[in-house]
Amino acid sequence: MRICYFHAFSGISGDMTVxxxxxxxxxxxxxxxxxxxxxxxxxxRFERVKRAGIAATKFHVEGVETRRARHLPExxxxxxxxxxxxxxxxxxxxxxRRLGEAEAAVHGIPIEQxxxxxxxxxxxxxxxxxxxTALDLLKVGALYCSPVNTGSGTVETEHGVLPxxxxxxxxxxxxxxxxxxxxxxxxxxxxxxALAVTLAEEFGPPPSxxxxxxxxxxxxxxxxxxxxxxxxLVGETTEAAEATTVTVIEANIDDATPEVLGYAFERLxxxxxxxxxxxxxxxxxxxxxxxxxxxxRPEQREELAGILTAETTTLGVRLWSAERRVQARRTVEVxxxxxxxxxxxxxxxxxPEYDDCREIAERTGTPLKLVLAEASRAYLNQRGGxxxxxx
Numbered sequence: 001m002r003i004c005y006f007h008a009f010s011g012i013s014g015d016m017t018v019x020x021x022x023x024x025x026x027x028x029x030x031x032x033x034x035x036x037x038x039x040x041x042x043x044x045r046f047e048r049v050k051r052a053g054i055a056a057t058k059f060h061v062e063g064v065e066t067r068r069a070r071h072l073p074e075x076x077x078x079x080x081x082x083x084x085x086x087x088x089x090x091x092x093x094x095x096x097r098r099l100g101e102a103e104a105a106v107h108g109i110p111i112e113q114x115x116x117x118x119x120x121x122x123x124x125x126x127x128x129x130x131x132x133t134a135l136d137l138l139k140v141g142a143l144y145c146s147p148v149n150t151g152s153g154t155v156e157t158e159h160g161v162l163p164x165x166x167x168x169x170x171x172x173x174x175x176x177x178x179x180x181x182x183x184x185x186x187x188x189x190x191x192x193x194a195l196a197v198t199l200a201e202e203f204g205p206p207p208s209x210x211x212x213x214x215x216x217x218x219x220x221x222x223x224x225x226x227x228x229x230x231x232x233l234v235g236e237t238t239e240a241a242e243a244t245t246v247t248v249i250e251a252n253i254d255d256a257t258p259e260v261l262g263y264a265f266e267r268l269x270x271x272x273x274x275x276x277x278x279x280x281x282x283x284x285x286x287x288x289x290x291x292x293x294x295x296x297r298p299e300q301r302e303e304l305a306g307i308l309t310a311e312t313t314t315l316g317v318r319l320w321s322a323e324r325r326v327q328a329r330r331t332v333e334v335x336x337x338x339x340x341x342x343x344x345x346x347x348x349x350x351x352p353e354y355d356d357c358r359e360i361a362e363r364t365g366t367p368l369k370l371v372l373a374e375a376s377r378a379y380l381n382q383r384g385g386x387x388x389x390x391x
């Protein structure tokens with residue numbers, strides 16, 4: 001399957017998204033024809049530019065008033081009667097609905113009453129429709145996105161000066177990984193956030209893929225020391241092991257109670273740590289202690305280090321970057337006498353999903369070890385062979 005990965009290290013906006021996909025090979029002529037069919041009266045062009053020395057494509061919408069307010073039904077009607085591909089139409093409508101829901105929540109009004117000011121303008125309609133059309137032209141079957149750099153500071157909007165990320169952007173990105181780095185300005189717009197959140201299946205490191213094309217979509221400004229571009233990596237999925245960079249945070253502790261350490265473990269896992277482990281060790285003055293090791297994503301390092309220092313008695317932590325390799329895996333479902341259980345399958349083994357087995361054990365009173373064994377037997381019977389069971 002062909003997939004696309006957005007690397008939003010300088011944020012994401014609608015025009016950056018269209019530019020990146022066009023730079024990655026989406027037919028610019030077909031894009032322009034689809035956008036003209038929306039009937040906004042705008043003209044569209046692509047320009048080759050450089051951002052911090054990186055050659056990129058800038059998408060321009062020209063020739064119309066860009067601040068006209070529209071309601072959602074009008075925008076949906078424009079999209080439906082256009083010559084956009086059917087899948088692109090569905091995706092564009094879904095993006096606008098997600099954006100409308102966020103705006104309605106921020107302003108405390110029904111979605112039908114939302115006035116799409118900046119996003120109802122011809123340029124933003126073209127950004128969303130263009131991005132969805134470009135993904136269709138590239139035959140992208142699944143989209144993934146990196147953690148999003150939102151920027152920082154404040155931004156001027158129709159409603160006055162607002163913090164970055166703007167309220168609608170923050171609402172859209174709830175539950176997704178974000179951070180702020182680089183220029184003190186808005187890097188991710190509501191339009192860009194809506195595209196990423198609606199269309200991306202996952203946020204995180206790149207999935208296993210064979211890159212065929214790479215495109216860079218330029219933002220409006222050229223920042224010194226940081227390329228203001230959105231990178232789009234397009235390629236085919238592979239079964240290769242995933243290699244990612246992680247942050248390792250460690251501390252040696254000899255004066256914390258088990259209750260304190262247990263609570264710290266829960267806080268770190270709830271904050272999204274990839275793993276937390278305790279190992280016994282001997283420390284100074286022949287005192288037994290514990291080595292606390294936390295593994296997290298690079299953008300989590302400050303948050304996780306802060307939790308470790310706040311919730312334990314340590315006065316310092318050690319941090320470094322490491323490479324993490326993970327086998328490609330998939331999930332299948334098997335039927336057992338007590339219900340369905342998901343099985344995680346890799347090239348070298350398989351393992352029943354613990355949460356599924358625990359739920360069955362608690363619901364039926366069956367010992368957990370028997371539920372795990374039953375699920376393993378069901379999987380082996382289903383695949384008609386034997387395979388090593390992972391612990």
